[in-house]
Amino acid sequence: MLPQKQRQRLRIIHLGWLAMVVAVACSILVSREREALSFAWLGLAALPGLAGYLLLGPDRLLNQFAPSFLVITWTVFAAFALALSGAAMSPLAVLFVIAPLVALNLDNSNMAAEASIFGAGAYFVAILLSEIGILPMGEAVPGFSNVARLLAFAALVTCALLVWYLARGREQSAADTDLFPLAEVSHPAKATIPVPADSGVLLLDVTPDGMIRGADGDRLGLPAIGAGTLLRDVLDASTPPARLLGVTAMAGEAALANGRRIAFCATPYDGGTHLALIDRQKQDPAQEAKVPSVDAEARARDAVRQRTAFFASLGHDLKTPLNAIIGYADMMRHGVRGPLPEAYQDYPAIIHDSGQELLLMVEDMLDLARADADRYRLEPEPVDLSASANSVIRQLENQAERAGVKLRLKADEEVWAQADARAVRQIWQNLVSNAIKYSDSGSAVVLDAETSGNAVILSVADKGAGMSEDDVRLALEPFAQGGNARGVKGTGLGLAVVKRFAELHGGQIDIRSTLGKGTRVSVTLPRAHDADIEPMDDAAQ
Template sequence: MNEVFKSAVPTAALIWLATALAASLAGGVSGLPEVAAAAIFAGAALPAVSTIIVALKGKRWPVGRKVALAVLPWIALSVIAVSLTGGIASPALLTAGLAPLFALAFGWRTRALEAAFFSLVALAASIAAAAFLETSIMDPAIGPPSGLLAIGALATGAVLLAASLKSPVSRGARNRRGTDARVNASARAEARPNPGPVMIVDVAGDGRVRMVSGELAVSLAPQHKQPFTDAFPEEHEDCLRDALSADGTALTLDIGETPLELIFDPHAAGTRVFITEASQEDSPQTEAAETIASDAERRAQAAEVALEERTAFFASLGHELKTPLNAILGFSDLMRNELRGELPQAYKEYVQLIHESGQDLLLTVEDILDYAKAEAGSTRLELEPVDLVASSESVIAQLSGFAERAGVNIRQRATGEVWATGDARAVRQIWQNLLSNAIKYSSPGSTVSIDARSGTSTVALSVRDTGTGMTASDLELVARPFQQGSNARGRAGTGLGLAVVKSFADLMTGKVIIDTAPGEGTRVRVILPKAVEEDTADPESKADEAVG
């Protein structure tokens, strides 16, 4: 919600609550039955109460739920009030403007237009209904309450209108998805060729930063895959979150001594935010942001199409590669186990090499596919309790031949069970990438240690090697996809291992910590949420507890 409206909505709702109470008392004094007077208060107060709840507690609710609670009750109120107080001649007609005004106050401009339309339709129906009501219902005693409701509607609407005049939304924020706004912005920007700096931030649907382009004179640095709101002072968090969930809006925020103007442009996968240093209305910076918004949306649409095509290509590629790879692995397994007869010793070694090379290639294919899915936002994980120790044992068995050929020993330090909340396949992929990297960068005769530990609310899996280690610049490099550090020295690899590990850790609400130094080896830790104990109990123990 806009900063200006943050206090206006509860204030307007409280004014209406006072109006509802006054109308109820006036009805009682003018001769209405006590039940009717109480019904006036209950019916009139309900929309205000639900609106206050949404304003104070509904920050993270879906927009549809907030609209149902903060807009629809006002439409219902106006229909009932007009129907029962004289139809087209009723002073309560003024209540019809409250629904769109409150929708606008929450930043739902599209919903405000819809509310205005449906209010008019509902009013037409209520006016027609009022014509058929008996005159006894139109008791003269209803006049004072309806008059007070009209006065309350004027006062409530005045508060919301005054706030809208001060709001940056009404001072030039346009829905960037409107074609006319883009054309006008482009024409004005062409007349002013020297715009100030503009930052464009693409925010995913979960509120995390997907891409940052450009920079500002002020110190503002949204971080990739971190919450967008973390880049701003804490007092702006609520209004930024509301703006990201709105249909398209603009904000002006004070960041130090420099006000910033933020324009929010929703799209299918999230929201693009255009940030400029705020100045006078229709400044070159604002016009430039509007122009860039138009151009960026066209580029983004083209990029989204390209991304979908790339994802489809990788999915097809993965199927085409994994099918023959699985056949190679399956038949090499049959040959290793000598199910069709004993093999000569030399052929046994060849079959083992075929099997291990196939596994390496399969891991590479899966890394590429997983990273492509993560970038496209299409990764789907099934979170469940996962035993990190059992998962690591399976990976050790798989990579033991690779370690033996490299002359590297694998030491398992973990004992017992260590349960994390995660996706079993993702955890296994993390172990595979970390362990294969550690073996790859270790010298013959050295030892790679793997471990899993449990804490109070988190668990950690770790892989440590005594290889060449990495410098600070190497750390920055290996965090990027398809990049290898200076210690690679021609070693084969796609440069995706750590990128995939970090991607999976992020998806499971975990984090990756790397401790390394040149000549001292590397330890990579992945911190994950700890599984709830009752979820890790075996079925027999659960049954015993239930019987006991």
């Protein structure tokens, strides 16, 4: 968990970025070169600042997914900006520096290294594509040169502030270390009187990254534990460290790596978490009465759900600017204000399709957060799976065409499910989008829908890379990807969201995959009653 002052500093920087984007927009309004495409681009530029301002607010605790989402947002925006403003010759290449600096200010050096590698790779690819003529060397979109220069200046200011805050934080840490030497620091996790080695109680001081700073008390049968040990090596594989390192105090039960069941009590503070592990078998009745009860564990679960719920409230704030970008791009694609010059006619379609992909990613994150927080409410009605599949095919045909993949619907008749229409569309979108990403050029992705007793089954099959059993298991976990997903863009949310939607409908997901031969994903949903379908058929006639 980040200290309050650190969150406030980062939030001020993101607010400053938003202010500079607004200033650029105002300068365009008063100039003679008012390009509608420039405003769409500025809407995209505002997204990382908006994400940082919302995620780092003083009334919101930074959860475990927020740093990744923030760094990814900056990185994705930098990649879009580079492609739209002159590729390798763009002054906006400086944007790739912001994501690593944000990660360093979030105390995540691994994420900073990954963002740096991605930025260097994206810039190299831009140079290569410019040399072979796919991306232009100069200005990619008319009227963007002035905007690009102004945003490049804003990016330099942001980088300077991030470096200054980072250096200031390091100096403060050094000053604190000089004032309070490590040997004399007294952590609340370490009692003033040593905990007996046979007490059945182990006290740990754990960093936000899951590394143990110090340990005192009973080792609980663990062979080696101390400073530098990772918490994940102490716990059983079924107990993720994130469960014990929340942003609010919590208590419950867990399992150690040696199979021993223990009770835990976690208390977060600015620099990490104080963790007490208690072996109930060694406690006398008086001590066991002090072990957190089931009610305490239920309260802890409620606290976790409340922490997750704030993601579900971001829908309007994140989707509104995205819808504006997609809408303006669609207007330009259809020439509402007049045709664009021939050299730039492909760009609105690229912006539109990229915006759709980003919108799907945001919707996946929000849907998963709502489901985890028990805030997603289904609105079941008769839904024709074939018609829904055709709609998704039309939406994703440009993405499939760019990948050299054919989309084909096998079902030739209506297949009615009793389900939430938006959830069904989201299931189709995620499955088809995944299939396109992992399919080879020249192959086909087949969509199908059929009735089976009191259920209906929708499926998507491809002849792509396929998955192993371990990959299938990982793919169903949020933010996890299998081995074959390396190098393919994505958040690892698609199949997790599909699984959650299937379970909310009382159905299930089934994945049949073979490495090198392809994958077929099937989702079972309730079948609509004939009595509910007949009025709809009459209305259609």
